[in-house]
Amino acid sequence: MDAKLSPNQGLNISGIWLASLLTLSLTTAALILDGIAYRPSWNMTSLTMPFLLCAVGAGVAGYWVVPLLQALKAGQIIREDGPQAHLRKAGTPTMGGIFFIPVGVAAACILSNFAEDVVAVSVLTLSYGLIGWIDDWQILRRKSNKGISPKMKLALQILFAAGFCVWMVLNRDFSITNIALPWVGFSLPLGLLFWPLAGFVLVAESNATNLTDGIDGLAGGTVAIAIFALGVLIAPTSPALMIFCAAMSGSCIGFLAHNRNPARVFMGDTGSLALGGALAAVALLTNSLAALFILSGIFFVETLSVMAQVSYYKATKGPDGKGKRLFKMAPLHHHLELTGWSELQVVAVFYVIAAILATICLTSMRF
Numbered sequence: 001m002d003a004k005l006s007p008n009q010g011l012n013i014s015g016i017w018l019a020s021l022l023t024l025s026l027t028t029a030a031l032i033l034d035g036i037a038y039r040p041s042w043n044m045t046s047l048t049m050p051f052l053l054c055a056v057g058a059g060v061a062g063y064w065v066v067p068l069l070q071a072l073k074a075g076q077i078i079r080e081d082g083p084q085a086h087l088r089k090a091g092t093p094t095m096g097g098i099f100f101i102p103v104g105v106a107a108a109c110i111l112s113n114f115a116e117d118v119v120a121v122s123v124l125t126l127s128y129g130l131i132g133w134i135d136d137w138q139i140l141r142r143k144s145n146k147g148i149s150p151k152m153k154l155a156l157q158i159l160f161a162a163g164f165c166v167w168m169v170l171n172r173d174f175s176i177t178n179i180a181l182p183w184v185g186f187s188l189p190l191g192l193l194f195w196p197l198a199g200f201v202l203v204a205e206s207n208a209t210n211l212t213d214g215i216d217g218l219a220g221g222t223v224a225i226a227i228f229a230l231g232v233l234i235a236p237t238s239p240a241l242m243i244f245c246a247a248m249s250g251s252c253i254g255f256l257a258h259n260r261n262p263a264r265v266f267m268g269d270t271g272s273l274a275l276g277g278a279l280a281a282v283a284l285l286t287n288s289l290a291a292l293f294i295l296s297g298i299f300f301v302e303t304l305s306v307m308a309q310v311s312y313y314k315a316t317k318g319p320d321g322k323g324k325r326l327f328k329m330a331p332l333h334h335h336l337e338l339t340g341w342s343e344l345q346v347v348a349v350f351y352v353i354a355a356i357l358a359t360i361c362l363t364s365m366r367f
Contacts, residue, residue: 014261014344015216015217015260015261015262015344016260018217018221018260018261018344018347018348018351019217019221019253019256019257019260022221022224022225022253022256022351023055023253023256025355026051026224026225026228026249026253027048027051027052029228029232030046030047030048030051030052030228030246031048033047033232033235034046034047034048037235037236044111044243045111045112045239045243046246047228047231047232047235047242047246048246049111050107050108050111050243050246050247050250051228051246051247051249051250051253052250053107053111053247053250054103054104054107054246054247054248054249054250054251054253054254055250055251055253055254056254057103057107057250057251057254058099058100058103058104058250058251058252058253058254058255058257059253059254059255059257059258060254061099061100061103061254062096062099062100062254062255062257062258062264062265063258064099065096065098065099065265066093066096066258066264066265069093069094069095069096069265070093092263092264092265092266093264093265093266094136094139094140094265094266094267094268094270095133095136095137095140095266095267095268095270096255096258096259096265096266096267096268096270096271097129097132097133097267097268097269097270097271097272097274098129098133098270099255100251100252100254100255100267100271101125101126101129101251101270101271101274101275102126103251103254104244104247104248104250104251104252105122105125105126105247105248107247107250107251108122108243108244108247108248109122111243111247112240112243112244115240115241116171117238117240117241117285118240118241118243118244120164120167120171120281120285121241121244121278121281121282121285122244123164124160124163124164124202124277124278124281125248125274125275125277125278125281126274127160127163127277128157128160128206128273128274128276128277128278129270129271129273129274129277131153131156131157131160131269131273132210132268132269132270132271132272132273132274133268133269133270134147134148134156135147135148135153135269136268136269136270147269154203157202157203157206157207157273158199158203160202160277161198161199161202161203162199164198164202164281164284165195165198165199168198168284168285169195172285178190178287179194179287179289179290180287180288180289180290181290197289198284201280201283201284201289201292202277202280202281202284204280204303205276205277205279205280205292205296205299206272206273206274206275206276206277206280207273207276207303208276208296208299208300208302208303209223209272209273209275209276209279209299210269210272210273210276211299211302211303211306211331212272212298212299212302212331212333213266213267213268213271213272214331214333214334215261215333215337215343215346215347216259216260216261216262216263216343216347217256217259217260217261217263217347218333218346218347218350219267219271219272219275220252220253220255220256220259220267220271221252221256221347221350221351221354222298222299222350222351222354223248223249223252223275223279224249224250224252224253224256225249225351225354225355225358226279226295226296226354226357226358227245227248227249227252227275227278227279227282228245228246228249228358229295229358229361229362230245230279230282230283230288230291230292230295231243231244231245231246231249231282232362233288233291233361233362233365234282234286234288237286238285238286241282241285241286244278244282245282248275248278252275255267255271261343261344261347276299279292279295279296280292290365291361291365294357294360294361294364295354295357295358295361297353297354297357298350298353298354298357301332302331302332302333303331305327305330305331305332305335306330306331308326308327308330309325309326309327309330310330312324312325312326313325313326333346333350
């Protein structure tokens with residue numbers, strides 16, 4: 001007699017299937033692209049080996065760290081005004097970024113022989129992860145959704161962004177201030193205006209990935225695709241940073257072993273702020289801001305949905321102090337949930353969109 005699957009078991013299988021399909025797709029892409037570029041896939045300076053090494057490393061690390069977070073009672077505080085289905089996730093450990101971000105950073109530094117650019121990007125990534133950890137810790141300590149103040153978080157982000165820009169000024173050719181526009185075949189000279197833009201990109205990208213982290217497996221999978229594609233794009237000119245991108249993508253995949261639906265751990269701000277900072281830092285160093293804009297399409301739309309929601313609410317505020325909502329809830333993934341989409345449907349569609357954006361980016365940049 002066949003055993004019937006419960007709804008929870010069905011979701012569990014679907015979550016595993018979705019994460020496995022993403023892993024298989026990226027692994028296959030890495031093998032094919034290494035072959036096209038005549039890089040031995042078993043070499044540690046290829047796309048494939050750093051990706052697989054970190055996927056396994058982060059996955060294994062999670063089996064040790066997640067129970068530790070549970071023992072420390074590092075459970076997520078769920079918003080009461082959010083989707084009601086999320087209330088059952090209360091108590092799920094957060095701060096998962098403390099295990100998969102260091103795995104990617106350490107592997108990238110070692111495999112690149114501590115290349116200067118990789119070390120700089122790694123420091124920026126860990127710095128933004130530190131901001132996220134402080135925020136996550138304050139949320140857990142206060143047992144509320146409020147961590148450090150938004151002003152303090154922004155100030156720290158700007159401080160670390162400024163530090164990274166100072167390093168670029170001291171160590172990089174100033175020709176990087178010309179932004180490449182591959183579609184029209186020339187570069188846009190920004191001069192000193194490049195530096196405010198660089199700081200804005202670092203802060204904005206980290207906050208955008210942070211907003212996207214709201215559903216099991218969503219931020220981890222979409223960032224894995226985006227940073228993998230960025231690594232492919234910069235491989236011919238920046239092989240060391242290619243290793244960093246492959247390692248971070250693999251770490252995201254290893255994290256998904258624990259974060260796919262139903263999640264056993266959340267990455268928290270510790271992970272999401274670090275990943276956004278990593279994407280932006282690599283793009284700045286490789287003059288790939290145009291590519292970053294395409295690859296970050298999902299993060300950009302998620303951010304716009306929040307900005308539109310807040311602006312519309314303020315613009316329609318009546319005498320009673322209440323305004324109208326443009327979306328049922330922001331960011332966009334929560335709006336889709338409240339219109340009847342399941343978490344897995346949202347994640348699957350966003351993965352497909354991220355893959356399409358990656359393909360568009362690589363083909364339009366004449367890979």
